[in-house]
Amino acid sequence: MSLSAGARLAHYEILEPIGKGGMGEVYRARDKKLGRDVAIKVLPEEFAENKERLRRFEREAKVLASLNHPNIAAIYGLEQHESTHYLVLELVEDETLAERIARGPIPVDEAIDIAIKISEALEEAHERGMIHRDLKPANIKITPDGKVKVLDFGLAKAFEEETPEADSSMSPTLTRHGTRAGVILGTAAYMSPEQAKGKKVDKRTDNFAFGAVLYEMLTGAKAFPGDDVPEILAAVIQLEPEWDALPAEVSNRLREMLVRCLEKDREMRWRDVGDVRITMQRLSREPSTHDAPPNLQSVQALRWGAVALGAAAIAAGATFFLARPSTRGSVVKSLITVAPAARLGSAGSARLASLSRTAMALSPDGKVIVFSASDGASSRLYRRSLDDFDAVPIENTEGASGSFFHRTTVTAIHLVQNWFAELERLAPKKE
Incomplete structure (x- = not known):
């Protein structure tokens, strides 16, 4: 039902309509007993026709009326005037x-x-x-x-x-x-x-x-x-x-x-x-910090499940192969965010970019991730503990395009333009 200014619901005088939605029409009203303005939400007419639904609503309204918090608009009560059922609410003005x-x-x-x-x-x-x-x-x-x-x-x-x-x-x-x-x-x-x-x-x-x-x-x-x-x-x-x-x-x-x-x-x-x-x-x-490692274009590409990486590298004409048994462990899901316009992997040619599968490595104990990130001009390695939000750059790894763990060390693969591989061992930081 619609109410006009001056209409009365018990001791509430309707002043003006202030809203309408799926849960009923809302009016600004004056509480003549307490001398304050309130919001009146008139329930849809079909609501009163379902007695069980109305009883359930009354139970819910009583529980909700018990909420007392400065950031929650209060419910003063659920009342009835003749055939009209309505909620009396705290009037909160200004914008949504x-x-x-x-x-x-x-x-x-x-x-x-x-x-x-x-x-x-x-x-x-x-x-x-x-x-x-x-x-x-x-x-x-x-x-x-x-x-x-x-x-x-x-x-x-x-x-x-x-x-x-x-x-x-x-x-x-x-x-x-x-x-x-x-x-x-x-x-x-x-x-x-x-x-x-x-x-x-x-x-x-x-x-x-x-x-x-x-x-x-x-x-x-x-x-x-x-x-x-x-x-x-x-x-x-x-x-x-x-x-x-x-x-x-x-x-x-x-x-x-x-x-x-x-x-x-x-x-x-x-x-x-x-x-x-x-x-x-x-x-x-905390002051905002934006000196994190270079960022991916899409966070969606960074939602990782279980991470298990192997890597192969060519060094001075010799083939180096590294493998370790796979083990079943708990799934680790982690998000890595880096600076805009960057991606995981190496900088430079498409052939180098094809090695992006080695851009991330998980430590044997499952506590540390080392990854390579590039801004398009250069790349380097970053280290992040899974119990921390931020990654930190690893010194002296400029140009690194990938990494893998070998026992307790991180091996950075530096790929130069003539495809000569230089292996450099980096001692990981102690936890």
């Missing part, structure tokens, strides 16, 4: 994060500050066993003094109809919002893969949506764009964001944190948003 992003990408430092506050809201709710399920820029408000408020916390579940959990064709967005294309499009781009498939969700679903929101703040573009709902959902399930769109000011640690937020496999995703918050708070206190 979606409106802010529409003006362009948000500077990295500001985006991190906003993201920290969003993560604090999620952390508070997750600790109470609550999931947002519909986190997106349109559900986040930013006040002029820098405060952040997350709206509609948990209401997606409260509004959701009961559907057989095993039926993966019943996507929450596609079934619940029906023909409201604007709402569907606004939600689909922030759904986790498991949510898009209609599977059971948990707090890691919010962590995925959080990553999509942060990506959009940094780039000004959606992580998973599309012209229609099927295309958007296909991107969410199958495609990677355009990682090259991230600004140069994004540090390696922030990039890796974001990649992990947007893992398709939720088992590989951040389990607790509190860990994400801690990472961002540390980043906000």
